[in-house]
Amino acid sequence: MASAITIQSVTKTYTRGGESLRVLDELDLTMDGGTFYALMGPSGSGKTTLLNLVGGLDQADSGSVRIGDVDLGELSSSELAGWRAANVGFVFQGFNLLPVLTARENVELPLLLAPLSRAQRRAQAERVLELVGLKDRMDHKPRELSGGQEQRVAIARAIATDPQVLLADEPTGDLDRTTADSVLDLLQRLNRELQKTILMVTHDPQAASYSDKVIHLDKGKLGRIDDNRAASGGRK
Amino acid sequence: MLVPLRYNLRSLFVRASATLLTVCAIGATVAVLAGMLSLQQGFAVLFQERGRDDLAVFLRKGATSEGESGLTREQCEILAKEVPEIARTTDGQPLASAELFLAVRLRKFDGGETNVAIRGVQPASFAIHGDDLRIVAGENIRPGQDELIVGQGLLGRIADCRVGDTLRINTVTFRIVGTFTGKGGYQSEIWGDLERLAAALQRPVRSRVLAKVAPGTDLAAVQERYTADLRVQPRVESEREYLASQTGDLSQRFTLLGGFLALIMGIGAVFTGTNSMLGTIGARTHEIGILKAIGYRPFAIFAAFLLEAVLLGLLGGAAGCLLVLPFQGAETGTMNQTFSEVTFAFRTTLPVLVEAIGFAGLLGLVGGLLPAWRAARMTPTQALRRG
Structure with missing residues (x-):
């Protein structure tokens, strides 16, 4: 059973230029496991902050963020690192591959944190690269790949350890429409076939249409949740 | 990880x-x-690497180097003749050589002067050093002659040191007759006959006695034996120990x-x-x-x-x-x-x-x-x- 995500009364404040900015304001939100969510809202509405809190990259000032049975607020930074390695995969707008490593070596990075032999790591990296359609490019460095291919490698890295939760921050922001659609197709397939819980930040309604549900944030608070599955416009 | x-x-x-x-x-x-x-x-x-354990160096009591040491001719003879640990040739002569050591100012090739070690030796010195010391050009010095041989290490550095050159020490002119090679610091020395150099340098005393001894000889015991001897109270150590110091x-x-x-x-x-x-x-x-x-x-x-x-x-x-x-x-x-x-x-x-x-x-x-x-x-x- 995929892990549900529960956000309870979460507040997060940043101080910029001596000014306090409340980015998330007593936010309450529950996301079902195995569902593909898009997170939308105007700039500064707290989308990326929420994504970071769910991914354990940052911690809330108050309230709780629970993934399954784990309250992330109770973990130290080192414990959070361990938790991230096993439970969550990230896909960023800028692809975020290490430029000096090949596609396979990038995918192996999170696998090095798992108790696997070298052969098992290699086999798993090849398996996920095959899943994203890049087995034939696995010995290429990022600069030798197109933007879409880089993002596919980033997705392969994100799912390499088979985490239940995938977090994507504007994954198609740097891609042309056709390439963006292929990446979104891939994310949708991972959700449908592997039951990954996906939370994707996007400004693009067309990208959001690939999700099951669209969460709208506004000034750090929950606006509304649209259900694409109920509507006829959702691409399935 | x-x-x-x-x-x-x-x-x-x-x-x-x-x-x-x-x-x-x-x-x-x-x-x-x-x-x-x-x-x-x-x-x-x-x-x-040149220091040998089967060579004993006798210096004046309290001296830490040849430069500070001084032994009279008589003291050198006492040591050579009386120390039973000193090896002897087949005809019974002790394998011991009194040596005079002094630094003299000589001209360098690249300008200026520097101190160069001059060593007066006896014929036994060559027997003591054996194969460690070889004449590589010219010939060896002859006893009683105003002749010198030059260590190979000095050839490129000190002027007037080639075979055939002459070197004036005080008032005496010496002729360079050969070049020698040897292990270690001797390569940087000029050697001549002990008596002739002593006369030229007007030095009545010797710097040390170098003698061949049986390997493993307890040189501390040799020194101890002479502690109460008023004729000579040497400092004795192996050549290896001496050079290390x-x-x-x-x-x-x-x-x-x-x-x-x-x-x-x-x-x-x-x-x-x-x-x-x-x-x-x-x-x-x-x-x-x-x-x-x-x-x-x-x-x-x-x-x-x-x-x-x-x-x-x-x-x-x-x-x-x-x-x-x-x-x-x-x-x-x-x-x-x-x-x-x-x-x-x-x-x-x-x-x-x-x-x-x-x-x-x-x-x-x-x-x-x-x-x-x-x-x-x-x-x-x-x-x-x-x-």
Whole structure:
């Protein structure tokens, strides 16, 4: 059973230029496991902050963020690192591959944190690269790949350890429409076939249409949740 | 789990110019240290490898070197004839030679003057040294003649020292009749007949008695035996011990000077290393964020960047050693403890290389501490945002 995500009364404040900015304001939100969510809202509405809190990259000032049975607020930074390695995969707008490593070596990075032999790591990296359609490019460095291919490698890295939760921050922001659609197709397939819980930040309604549900944030608070599955416009 | 080493290794080559700059700074520092250590090795080995355990050196009681020592002709004879441990030839003559040792000012080829060791010897000296000493040009000196032979180490450094040249010592003109080669410091000496040199230098006393003894002879017991003898109270030690004591001070000075220079330059190299690593971390903040997001713990990040700094140091160390290696065997000269010119070779030995590269690794380690700590302390969001 995929892990549900529960956000309870979460507040997060940043101080910029001596000014306090409340980015998330007593936010309450529950996301079902195995569902593909898009997170939308105007700039500064707290989308990326929420994504970071769910991914354990940052911690809330108050309230709780629970993934399954784990309250992330109770973990130290080192414990959070361990938790991230096993439970969550990230896909960023800028692809975020290490430029000096090949596609396979990038995918192996999170696998090095798992108790696997070298052969098992290699086999798993090849398996996920095959899943994203890049087995034939696995010995290429990022600069030798197109933007879409880089993002596919980033997705392969994100799912390499088979985490239940995938977090994507504007994954198609740097891609042309056709390439963006292929990446979104891939994310949708991972959700449908592997039951990954996906939370994707996007400004693009067309990208959001690939999700099951669209969460709208506004000034750090929950606006509304649209259900694409109920509507006829959702691409399935 | 640590970040894979290949990530750090390849990153070093990606930022080639910064890496090269740091490698050069550390390399120069290491070259200075390795150079001084090589000189120290060359100097120490010059004397120590020649020192023999089956030769005994008799000096005046309390003297620490030949230059300070003084034994009368009679005292030398007592020692040669009465010490039973001294080996004898087949016809019963003791294998012992009284020697006179003095430094005289001679002209250098490259201008100026320097002290050169002059040694007056007896025919037994050549028998004592045996195959360790060979005439390589011209011929040997003859007893009672105003003749000299010159150590090969002086040929390129001191003027008027070739076979056929003449050398004036006080009022006496000596003729150079040969060139000899031998182990160690003797290569930097000029030898002549004891009596003729003593007369020319107006020195009635001898500096030492060198004698062949059976290996394993208890020379401390020999010295002890003469403690209460009013005729002669020598200081006795093996040639190996004597030469080791002669090189100790200068050898230590080389080490200290090398250490001092390496320390001063090392501080500069550490700053260069720190600066380079801070630049590296600045340029790769985003990558640090990626690694942290993936799940690498702060310690793994710290270890990765510290290791990268150490690798940088080791590369610098290797570069420094490469700078020094071409000088292997090159000869130079200096004043030794008896204030005479001594020629010795640059010896970059394996321990010198290991020490130099270890020092370079240490420079990298110290230079990398702050940047690595800074990288480890960044939160993933800070790192990802800054990138």
